Amino acid sequence: MSRFATGVVVLTVGGEDIHGMTANAFSSVSLDPPLVLCCVAHSAVMHQAVSSAGHFAVSVLGADQEQQARHFADKQRPLGQAQFESVRTRPGTRTGAPLLVGALGWLECELTESYRAGDHSIFVGTVLDSRRGPGQDALLFFEGSFRPGACEPRKTS
Secondary structure, three states, rough: OOOOOEOOEEEEHHHHHOOOEEEOOOOEEEEOEEEEEEEEEEHHHHHHHHHHHOEEEEEEEEEEHHHHHHHOOOOOOOOOOHOOOOOOOEEEEEEEEEEEEOOOOEEEEEEEEEEEEEEEEEEEEEEEEEEEOOOOOEEEOOOOEEEEEOOOOOOOO
């Protein structure tokens, strides 16, 4: 799977179980209704956070956000609110989950389905709100490394 390039997101949950986690197992599922999925290990703090909260948010990281990706992937970072002290965020309007400032885009989702799949759960969320950020270039993960992904803007007629 290291040969499959993926985008990088930070999943977050607000409220009592506030938590953030870097992920690359994230995908769009459906446009109508708008559904996305993320895969989270049963052993991850995020697994219990999403299960308890019943919602999650997604910040799609830009090429200049590798530091944030590394921060939320670091198992030695503080937990709870303290993990967000070095990162600029704003609360989501629908879930209250922290959204990373400067991301390429944001989604706020209500957890609608959960499927056990080996040592992970597949969480499916209905998109409650989505916003687009100003950035152009994506942060990718390929061959075990973060890499910038230059994206040409779509031409409109």
